[in-house]
Amino acid sequence: MAGRVLLTCGEPAGIGPEIATRALGCGVDYVWIGDARHLPDDVPHTRIAAVDDPVPVGHLPVLQHDFPAAVTAGQPNPENAQAVIDVIARAVNLALQDQARAMTTLPINKRVLKEGAGFPFPGHTEYLAHLAGDPPVAMMLASTSVTPPCRVVPATIHIALAEVPATLTPARLEEAIRVTHAAMIRDFGIPTPRLAIAGINPHAGEGGNMGREEIDFIAPLLERLRNEGINLTGPLPADTMFHAPARKKYDAAICAYHDQALIPIKTLDFAGGVNVTLGLPFIRTSPDHGTAFDIAGTGRADPASTIAALRMAKDMAARRR
Ligand SMILES: NC(=O)C1=CN([C@@H]2O[C@H](COP(=O)(O)OP(=O)(O)OC[C@H]3O[C@@H](n4cnc5c(N)ncnc54)[C@H](O)[C@@H]3O)[C@@H](O)[C@H]2O)C=CC1
Numbered sequence: 617m618a619g620r621v622l623l624t625c626g627e628p629a630g631i632g633p634e635i636a637t638r639a640l641g642c643g644v645d646y647v648w649i650g651d652a653r654h655l656p657d658d659v660p661h662t663r664i665a666a667v668d669d670p671v672p673v674g675h676l677p678v679l680q681h682d683f684p685a686a687v688t689a690g691q692p693n694p695e696n697a698q699a700v701i702d703v704i705a706r707a708v709n710l711a712l713q714d715q716a717r718a719m720t721t722l723p724i725n726k727r728v729l730k731e732g733a734g735f736p737f738p739g740h741t742e743y744l745a746h747l748a749g750d751p752p753v754a755m756m757l758a759s760t761s762v763t764p765p766c767r768v769v770p771a772t773i774h775i776a777l778a779e780v781p782a783t784l785t786p787a788r789l790e791e792a793i794r795v796t797h798a799a800m801i802r803d804f805g806i807p808t809p810r811l812a813i814a815g816i817n818p819h820a821g822e823g824g825n826m827g828r829e830e831i832d833f834i835a836p837l838l839e840r841l842r843n844e845g846i847n848l849t850g851p852l853p854a855d856t857m858f859h860a861p862a863r864k865k866y867d868a869a870i871c872a873y874h875d876q877a878l879i880p881i882k883t884l885d886f887a888g889g890v891n892v893t894l895g896l897p898f899i900r901t902s903p904d905h906g907t908a909f910d911i912a913g914t915g916r917a918d919p920a921s922t923i924a925a926l927r928m929a930k931d932m933a934a935r936r937r
Pocket residue numbers: 631722723724725726727740891902903904905906907908909910911916917918919920921
């Protein structure tokens with residue numbers, strides 16, 4: 617397996633190109649896949665033919681990917697949508713062929729991809745799972761600069777809130793728990809992971825007075841999995857499980873839906889948060905933020921989350937060896 621981490625360009629009208637270059641020197645050897653014409657003017661870079669080709673010291677290695685339309689910072693162009701998608705697929709192919717140790721993806725704008733190329737997936741997570749043959753996956757967001765750490769997995773991901781109760785089936789929750797449990801061991805080096813499971817209702821249903829999902833299926837599922845030896849607590853009231861003393865008691869939290877999981881991590885560690893897709897045959901991390909069109913091209917974008925994502929990808933790759 618080659619040594620570099622692949623960094624996909626994401627939406628070129630967002631902050632991706634600038635943070636890709638500002639992460640240079642972070643201690644991770646990475647290659648950017650994108651169109652070199654989108655890089656800030658003063659960035660030393662070298663186009664290479666193969667992932668591990670050498671470049672001069674201080675240069676960004678670039679696997680060139682031609683985009684069809686011009687890019688204006690802050691204004692995504694649907695004509696470039698297919699190229700954004702193709703860059704992700706190219707990175708997956710390289711990873712599946714063991715030509716790279718891991719991939720880190722820069723943010724995409726899902727609406728533009730749908731508008732410009734009919735992209736049928738709500739995010740990278742679902743697209744990467746599709747490209748990998750649809751193994752069970754989970755989206756984890758993990759802090760890197762708060763103690764105790766905050767690691768969260770929404771059991772339902774990119775769906776409307778109104779669809780959550782019907783989508784959060786026992787099978788869906790069980791899959792999220794099993795994928796997270798296996799990944800905590802394999803990728804995070806925690807041999808006996810402690811998982812905390814959030815309820816879906818206020819006060820975890822308050823004994824059935826504010827909803828019955830906890831009684832009807834979450835608690836029985838947890839009991840069954842505990843009998844297999846998985847260390848689980850819950851269902852817990854979500855509002856009191858993320859303060860520091862509560863986080864000390866578990867290694868990862870499985871939540872019912874997107875915002876229940878992502879609000880605590882992005883509040884506690886927006887700069888250091890990393891998005892990891894658990895369950896894939898290759899390693900994929902990502903910064904926790906989006907395309908940030910409001911500041912694209914201004915030089916104000918903070919590369920910290922991307923640096924944390926690259927470092928986490930490198931660490932995971934070392935663990936998998
Ligand atoms: N992995 C991915 O591809 C992700 C993509 N997105 C996409 O990004 C688009 C915009 O999403 P928003 O909800 O607006 O979130 P956002 O993260 O792009 O922006 C939220 C706020 O945080 C600021 N911000 C974000 N990253 C920053 C950075 N590195 N340094 C300094 N300030 C930063 C922005 O300027 C903005 O004020 C959406 O289309 C969404 O789907 C969002 C999250 C992840």
